[in-house]
Amino acid sequence: MDSQVLNIQNRGPILFGGVATGEGLKKAVGMRRSEIISEVRNSGLKGRGGAGFPTGVKWNLAAAASVESKYVVCNADEGEPGTFKDRVLLTEYADLVFEGMTIAGLAIGSHQGILYLRGEYRYLLARLEAVLAKRHLDGLLGEGILGREGFKFDIEIRMGSGAYVCGEETALIESLEGQRGEPRNRPPFPVDTGYMGCPTIVNNVETLALAAAVLARGAEWFKAIGTDKSTGTKLFSVSGDCLAPGVYEFPMGLTIAQLLTEVKGEGAKAVQVGGASGTCVPASQFAQTLAFEGVPTGGSIIVFGQQRDMLKVARNFMEFFVEESCGQCTPCRYGNVALLEGIGKLEQGRCSMTHLKELMALGETMQLSSKCGLGQSSPNAFLSIVKNFSDEILGRALPA
Amino acid sequence: MLATEQQRLATEIVELADHYGRDRCALMPILQAVQQRYHHISEFTMQEVANLLGIHPVEVYSVVTFYAFLKAEKIGKFVIRLCRTISCDMQDKDKVARQLENELGIRFGETTPDGKFSLEWANCLGMCDQGPALLVNDQVFTHVTFEKVSDILEGCRRSFGVHPMPQGGH
Numbered sequence: 001m002d003s004q005v006l007n008i009q010n011r012g013p014i015l016f017g018g019v020a021t022g023e024g025l026k027k028a029v030g031m032r033r034s035e036i037i038s039e040v041r042n043s044g045l046k047g048r049g050g051a052g053f054p055t056g057v058k059w060n061l062a063a064a065a066s067v068e069s070k071y072v073v074c075n076a077d078e079g080e081p082g083t084f085k086d087r088v089l090l091t092e093y094a095d096l097v098f099e100g101m102t103i104a105g106l107a108i109g110s111h112q113g114i115l116y117l118r119g120e121y122r123y124l125l126a127r128l129e130a131v132l133a134k135r136h137l138d139g140l141l142g143e144g145i146l147g148r149e150g151f152k153f154d155i156e157i158r159m160g161s162g163a164y165v166c167g168e169e170t171a172l173i174e175s176l177e178g179q180r181g182e183p184r185n186r187p188p189f190p191v192d193t194g195y196m197g198c199p200t201i202v203n204n205v206e207t208l209a210l211a212a213a214v215l216a217r218g219a220e221w222f223k224a225i226g227t228d229k230s231t232g233t234k235l236f237s238v239s240g241d242c243l244a245p246g247v248y249e250f251p252m253g254l255t256i257a258q259l260l261t262e263v264k265g266e267g268a269k270a271v272q273v274g275g276a277s278g279t280c281v282p283a284s285q286f287a288q289t290l291a292f293e294g295v296p297t298g299g300s301i302i303v304f305g306q307q308r309d310m311l312k313v314a315r316n317f318m319e320f321f322v323e324e325s326c327g328q329c330t331p332c333r334y335g336n337v338a339l340l341e342g343i344g345k346l347e348q349g350r351c352s353m354t355h356l357k358e359l360m361a362l363g364e365t366m367q368l369s370s371k372c373g374l375g376q377s378s379p380n381a382f383l384s385i386v387k388n389f390s391d392e393i394l395g396r397a398l399p400a
Numbered sequence: 401m402l403a404t405e406q407q408r409l410a411t412e413i414v415e416l417a418d419h420y421g422r423d424r425c426a427l428m429p430i431l432q433a434v435q436q437r438y439h440h441i442s443e444f445t446m447q448e449v450a451n452l453l454g455i456h457p458v459e460v461y462s463v464v465t466f467y468a469f470l471k472a473e474k475i476g477k478f479v480i481r482l483c484r485t486i487s488c489d490m491q492d493k494d495k496v497a498r499q500l501e502n503e504l505g506i507r508f509g510e511t512t513p514d515g516k517f518s519l520e521w522a523n524c525l526g527m528c529d530q531g532p533a534l535l536v537n538d539q540v541f542t543h544v545t546f547e548k549v550s551d552i553l554e555g556c557r558r559s560f561g562v563h564p565m566p567q568g569g570h
Binding site: 081087121158159162164239319 | 428484531
């Protein structure tokens with residue numbers, strides 16, 4: 001694929017900027033395991049998949065377990081609507097991702113990494129296998145990596161088969177174990193009981209690449225970028241009604257309005273931050289920042305112009321969740337269907353205020369009672385659209 | 401299925417199990433390989449795989465029916481999956497969908513009578529900045545227009561019997 005298809009629109013200072021591949025691993029092999037983890041923890045790096053769990057803490061939990069088998073899993077099941085930055089990273093910066101996995105392996109004492117690649121990205125497989133083969137030849141994988149005695153690490157690529165829910169870490173592990181991708185109850189967490197019952201860290205593609213950069217340049221350098229609570233940069237996958245869609249790397253903490261200027265999407269009616277499971281932010285709130293302390297996001301930014309029918313947007317998201325719910329727990333299995341039926345009523349101008357309030361209460365119940373992140377976040381878009389665009393979706397004219 | 405074909409399939413499944421292992425973790429890779437070669441996972445396959453991995457065939461069926469890319473029913477040699485998620489939707493994926501239906505004479509969810517093409521919807525393909533996007537088997541096409549639809553299908557037809565994948569892309 002050429003760079004035109006990658007569509008990298010802004011190169012920030014970390015992932016698409018100065019950090020050379022290989023520096024991080026070189027430094028890591030000269031450090032004690034605890035020092036590596038301290039470095040990552042001090043950097044303030046948080047998970048880039050969207051949940052924002054501190055990476056150093058996760059690594060430390062897995063490192064503490066004194067068992068023989070541990071696993072490093074790279075979550076490349078990038079399925080959130082509007083997200084495509086991991087595809088770009090894996091196409092252009094696969095070495096940095098694998099380097100991050102190798103560093104993680106050294107840090108927690110694991111010899112095996114697994115990259116779980118979504119089935120939709122199978123066209124990347126041959127390229128990724130070639131990168132892995134080259135790393136073996138260069139002594140960056142296998143036994144005694146970079147001359148460090150006893151440090152062996154290997155990476156295997158496993159394919160998904162078209163299931164959004166497998167982006168949830170325990171569903172991903174189920175899938176790796178040859179099961180239906182149905183999320184597990186947590187606790188126990190994967191850092192304790194993960195793949196094959198062994199301690200497992202599951203990290204997003206971007207998180208692992210950033211971890212390699214942290215080791216290369218140090219926690220202090222990383223911390224200086226972004227905000228106090230959200231350090232480093234974030235990749236944004238921008239699509240929708242703007243003139244310059246693509247992937248942008250920016251320091252954490254820029255406002256939605258600033259981002260819209262960069263992507264030439266000024267005058268937007270709303271922005272969906274965080275994909276289908278994120279929230280729909282109306283123009284009045286564009287001063288909010290994109291950060292863990294502001295509007296948190298895995299990086300999906302979908303711009304809606306003034307002409308967009310927000311109810312149609314809500315329908316698209318709810319159809320997505322009805323399709324992708326694994327069906328295991330009741331709030332998600334039935335709740336999403338009920339919300340979609342509600343949208344049907346709204347479209348026909350037949351939804352009473354009482355019924356709409358019931359639907360919103362149902363959405364809140366789903367957020368509280370669903371088993372995994374899918375069901376807990378699937379009502380977000382519906383709720384935020386109803387809340388912020390009530391004048392648009394209520395009292396609609398009956399369809400001709 | 402002819403006895404000889406069945407035998408060949410059984411041998412291939414044994415080879416796959418030798419390659420990927422005979423534990424439960426090998427289930428997905430084995431099924432994915434069969435799906436790629438045969439465009440579906442037959443009951444016979446499920447039974448054979450179950451025997452090799454020492455699990456009940458219902459376990460295999462349960463996995464096959466969970467994943468969108470694994471099929472118990474036979475689908476076309478070329479599976480066209482058009483993204484229907486919001487960004488592609490806003491980039492007029494409906495027009496592309498109608499054009500695909502017109503060209504192939506089938507609706508979404510159907511396979512052409514000659515077994516060459518299946519039309520399916522896909523959820524977000526991760527090409528949101530370059531929609532409408534579709535996959536033909538493993539190959540991704542972006543910025544798909546009316547005109548491009550017939551080129552893509554023509555590419556498939558030309559490569560039929562030569563190579564399972566259309567050449568070129570996006």
